Amino acid sequence: MSGFREEDPRINSIRTKIRVVPNFPKQGIDFLDITTLLLDPKVFKNTIDMFVERYKNKNISVVAGIEARGFIFGPPIALAIGAKFVPLRKPRKLPGEVISEEYTLEYGSDCLEMHVGAVQHSDRALVVDDLVATGGTLCAAMNLLERAGAEVVECACVIELPALKGRERLNGKPLYILVEYHS
Amino acid sequence: MASENVEDQIQKISSVIRVIPDFPKPGIMFQDISTLLLDPKAFKDSIDLFVERYKDRNISVVAGIEARGFIFGPPIALAIGAKFVPMRKPGKLPGAVIREEYPLEYGKDIMEMHVGAVNAGERAIVVDDLIATGGTLRAALNLLESVGVEVVECACLIELPELK
Numbered sequence: 001m002s003g004f005r006e007e008d009p010r011i012n013s014i015r016t017k018i019r020v021v022p023n024f025p026k027q028g029i030d031f032l033d034i035t036t037l038l039l040d041p042k043v044f045k046n047t048i049d050m051f052v053e054r055y056k057n058k059n060i061s062v063v064a065g066i067e068a069r070g071f072i073f074g075p076p077i078a079l080a081i082g083a084k085f086v087p088l089r090k091p092r093k094l095p096g097e098v099i100s101e102e103y104t105l106e107y108g109s110d111c112l113e114m115h116v117g118a119v120q121h122s123d124r125a126l127v128v129d130d131l132v133a134t135g136g137t138l139c140a141a142m143n144l145l146e147r148a149g150a151e152v153v154e155c156a157c158v159i160e161l162p163a164l165k166g167r168e169r170l171n172g173k174p175l176y177i178l179v180e181y182h183s
Numbered sequence: 184m185a186s187e188n189v190e191d192q193i194q195k196i197s198s199v200i201r202v203i204p205d206f207p208k209p210g211i212m213f214q215d216i217s218t219l220l221l222d223p224k225a226f227k228d229s230i231d232l233f234v235e236r237y238k239d240r241n242i243s244v245v246a247g248i249e250a251r252g253f254i255f256g257p258p259i260a261l262a263i264g265a266k267f268v269p270m271r272k273p274g275k276l277p278g279a280v281i282r283e284e285y286p287l288e289y290g291k292d293i294m295e296m297h298v299g300a301v302n303a304g305e306r307a308i309v310v311d312d313l314i315a316t317g318g319t320l321r322a323a324l325n326l327l328e329s330v331g332v333e334v335v336e337c338a339c340l341i342e343l344p345e346l347k
Contacts, residue, residue, distance in 0.1 A: 021277040031277040035297055038257070038267040045261055068275075071253035072267070075220070079227055079258055085220040087254070095203040095213045115217055 069130035121149035135166030244307035285322035303331025
């Protein structure tokens with residue numbers, strides 16, 4: 001079930017609308033910029049539609065979006081499939097009581113938080129972000145949802161960087177992506 | 184099924200926004216929209232109310248302010264066929280940017296927008312979850328107007344009128 005949709009005619013325009021910005025945030029890194037995709041209403045809509053088509057009949061009750069670019073793709077998907085939207089945020093942004101999950105970065109660590117009570121045991125959840133690289137953030141997101149008792153059905157991203165092997169950090173959870181980027 | 188009027192929808196939206204006292208510091212009553220997002224119908228109604236207002240006004244740009252403006256802006260943009268332009272904290276946007284400094288209660292902050300995201304003559308709305316002092320909205324307005332965009336309106340779910 002994991003994979004990406006090379007054969008769908010909408011994929012090509014999605015891929016070409018993503019801008020590669022070299023040497024950001026530092027030398028040697030090619031940054032995959034989705035803001036140019038958002039400037040094309042038809043292509044942005046196609047992106048959302050591809051996720052909605054995949055998830056609308058899967059009884060997904062929660063779409064969890066990772067701050068901040070997951071906040072752009074997650075809510076339109078949630079609205080279309082009738083699910084709740086749950087923002088997963090950097091520390092100290094969410095005002096209520098939270099649970100936190102620490103995760104490792106290339107240098108040091110970071111933390112992702114979710115409001116207590118946002119999800120329940122019966123919830124079936126999707127995790128959404130714009131891009132999966134090492135998978136560290138997605139893994140932290142899945143852990144938060146599972147600690148709160150929800151079932152993570154799948155992770156969904158617009159872009160994957162397969163060279164960084166993020167798929168392997170997902171504990172066997174399926175990952176659905178639209179475009180791969182090979183440097 | 185009884186039809187719901189706008190007042191009922193707004194009442195419902197208001198009732199699912201959670202107030203958190205003393206966040207981020209003592210004396211502040213924080214208006215938390217995350218509970219609205221947990222109610223799919225109320226969330227959808229809030230978007231639909233904005234879409235109804237803007238759909239026939241030739242709006243080609245919806246600018247959303249990081250980060251909660253990213254939650255409400257894109258669904259509105261998608262529904263009215265406009266582009267979505269994220270207005271971000273410094274250092275987040277990877278391409279060439281223009282920036283606007285704006286005052287905070289203590290100190291200053293900076294807002295950035297990508298060069299080339301918008302064109303002169305476009306009609307825009309600016310979206311955020313809440314307006315307090317208006318400093319952030321003002322910064323977004325300034326950025327857009329500096330490149331010749333006409334900002335038709337600012338749209339927020341919540342206003343704190345006492346902060347003017």
